Amino acid sequence: MRTPEKVSKPAIEKVKQAVIATGYIPNMLAGGLKSRRSMTVVGLVPIISVPQFLPTVRVMTETLDTSGYQLILGQTGYDHAREEKLISSLMGRRPDGVVVAGQVHSPKARELLKNLGVPVVETWDLSEHPIDMIVGFSHIKVGNAVAGFFLSRGWKNVALATGDDERAQQRRQGFMATFGHDVPTVTIPAPSNLASGRRALSEILEKEPGIEAIFCSSDGLAQGVLVEALARGLRVPQDLALCGFGDADFAAHLVPSLTTVHVDGAGIGRMAAELILSRCAGKEVPQKINDIGFRIVERESTALRSE
Template sequence: MNPEPSPARRSRRGSGAVTLHDVARLAGVAPITASRALNTPAQVSPEVLRKVTEAVARTGYVRNVLAGGLASTRSRLVAAVVPTIAGPVFQQTVQSLTEALAEAGYQLMLGQSGYAESREDALLEAIIGRRPDGIVLTGILHSTDGRRRLLAAGIPVVETWDLTPTPLDMLVGFSHAEVGRAVAAFLQAKGRRRLAVVAGDDERSKRRHDAFRDAARAAGLPEVRILHVPAPTTLRSGRRALAELLAADPAIDAVFCSSDLLALGVLTEAQARGMAVPGQLAVVGFGDLEFAADLEPALSTVRIDSAAIGRQAARFIVDRAEGRPVAERVVDIGFSIVDRASA
């Protein structure tokens, strides 16, 4: 007579998946007890927890979090949408968001939307259908359809890396317009008069350079020359942009870049041409990435505490998911200009 097959083998012959009943049978406990051990381990004895844990390891069981979510309205899953993971500017936010959520027992699902509304809409539709406990978005500008879906879903939403007094739900970020005005004043105080911008063609970057241009006009400076490059920005696009700017106006004496990678490209092209930085040309970046302080000359840049954005977004989501009130729905983390040798 053949021995009785193991729970894992028996279930694969049937539905193809190991079930909670299989785990409970192998552990010698009731299915409800196995469920408690997996979902609320503090409610069972150490011995029961050990038996269930061993049964999970032997069977390879993975609990159906969606099924649990349908019963409890909690998935313990949070979705984050960023434009790109190709560049490093959002990496610290994602890392701190991941860590802070994990400490509270939540997992992060990451989506890449690009810089087009249509791609974000398709991604949001897929995310909302999975009913996460929260959604973290980059920016405040979404399509009409995207906003409608988000509002109708009733899922806690945190918008990040931007600022508005009227968020969809909750928001943590800073003012891009204020950044532009502050950098224009910074360069003017350095005695720079012929200013230029090298910027990615995304909306947040546009608001920075529009405010930069307007501040320069108000100060009576010559018209700011603005050159757009495709987002996500790269070192190569920075080099090409400076070459094009200098061909149009060799008298440019300062360049504000919409990313540190662009600024690195501008610095590289300036050095290749034998231009003295900051003697002939001041360069200011955005992001204060790790390499900025180690360049020669060290890069002046706008510092954003991107890790703080991730941590605050996680606090917002966890508080709302667990029924705690959120008193302040908008958090402005601000920014600072780091004055280094390139300016």
């Protein structure tokens, strides 16, 4: 069963039939002790249900599976202490690799992963000093780009609706740097959702009723802002323009369709898995820091007033 290429096809079929008849299940723990491989890769995500991470997880699972590896997911919940506990727990299971959504900032967690002695890929972020390898993009540059887009539209009275996680705050930092001054901001606990988007718009309008455009830290948050705007009789984009982040599957199908920042989540998952597989095979990777970039997808929610 380990080396089917060395056995004839009729023999393989007989073995398969015997396996089915007896209900035989290979002991992977015993096999792992002999090969020193568990054939598992751990994936750590803040929240499994966050739409922007789903293509990454799906493609990473498929790519690893082609080489016989299985992905085990752990949920950190945007909590450094929980992240440290998860890593400590997983160390005893001896995974062959670790993929993390975002950067690992906790010194203790970084040290734990370094001591694990397996390939580690941080994703959905960018750093000059990754633990091992990284695949992602600059969140500060995302904020720069969206602010530049708003300014090109002539919108000066703008606001932010943002999560309190580190990546969302980096996008806010980039937005402020390009815009040149502080703007009204509502910060909500991550993960954001439709309900928190509705609350965010209510708070923004209480402070600044004449807001022209809002940048949201996720498409789910932007969807909530859109629902609340329509409930208040505001027209999007005529009265209020709106931009999200993540390009979730539903973004193009909202009415009006949502302008957002597209990131190749599937490409992140594929590259992360390939980096892990290359290192597991004893190969050197061409580069450890991989910037996949991003792009603003313009849709109806930011159309010019005259359109």
